[in-house]
Amino acid sequence: MKKSNCFSVLLGIVLIFLLGITSSYGLSDAFKDNIYHPENLKPTDSVLKVKIGDRAPDFSLPAVSGGKIFLSRYLGKKNVVISFVPAAWTPVCSDQWPGYNIVKGLFNKNDAILLGITVDNIPTLFAWTNQMGDLWFPVLSDFWPHGRVADTYGVLRSDGVTERALFIIDKKGIIRYIDVHDINKRPRLESIIRELENLNK
């Protein structure tokens, strides 16, 4: 086979392989037919504005459960995992926090709290998270000014949703882990737990 033809075949295989991988996700029946299925998205679409070792920018955001949560309230008390997910009522996001909801014990063991953030408004987040059962962690709305906190951290995408990103902040308020994940895929739970265990070594 000629070199150029080989290239076509290889390109085809790579394309099929990539399409095959990125289009896969599970979906809980808890959400019935209410999930909007976007096309595969560009894996990341923003530029981080913080790095590991930086002091985490403080913020306050309204919580679905009422009141406002300040990041600084955990200073000296808890390690903080911030989980930005792109949008309510979308496939991967809907199957991410429910998993974190059954591992409160692992967070407690590592002296950590989880903060879930999206740029959706409170009523949308209320309806969406109600399908997940009783969440033990605060869910915060970065709706207005739209995506201000996400933008401060550098995880606001050009279409106004956030990246699927994780930040781990230690008790001194220092960022110790950043994972701006491929938006089409769910990060592994073990990555978070491993990093939390490293903080406590």
Place this chain on the structure above:
Amino acid sequence: MKTMKKILIHFIALAVCVFVFSSTVTAAKSPPLKGAILPEINLAVPVKDSDRSYLGLPTSGFFKIPQIKARVVIIEIFSMYCPHCQGDAPDVNKLYNMIEGNPKLKNKVKLIGIGAGNSSYEVEVFAKTYHIPFPLFADMDYSIHKVLGEVRTPYFIGIKINNDGTHRIFYSKLGGVDNPDQFLDLMLRLSGVK
């Protein structure tokens, strides 16, 4: 003209490649159908002695679900991240206990779970959280989930294994166990196993 020919050859090469490889990596269009057989699924023999013994498997390697030593295998497609699967877990455990507690069914009906998109760690978290007594398998890259038609979770498939090693699907449905008594009755009635 030469350029056109070149483009055509490239197009044909690409088309052939898509035809040959797409069937191996794309998802099945629908879940397994009642009356059909399972698609090719290879699972690693469990590391835990108790799981191997429960399924009647050799000590290592891979196996296919119809090789499980049973007349009926009930397969749950679940995910650690699925709230419905979490809520249904106690009922699935009850189902297992009802089967294991009945001497007539104990060696005939077996249960396994496949964690769609779950790593071994995530499957283990689910097993520990809900005290799952039957073997669970990780399907981290969704490869099994894909050949099963990318079903939503929880999804149950029941297969009946014949004496000659062949099998047939007698149940394939979205939704949880909900009522273990009724679910077990349904499995026994549809499979014809008493």
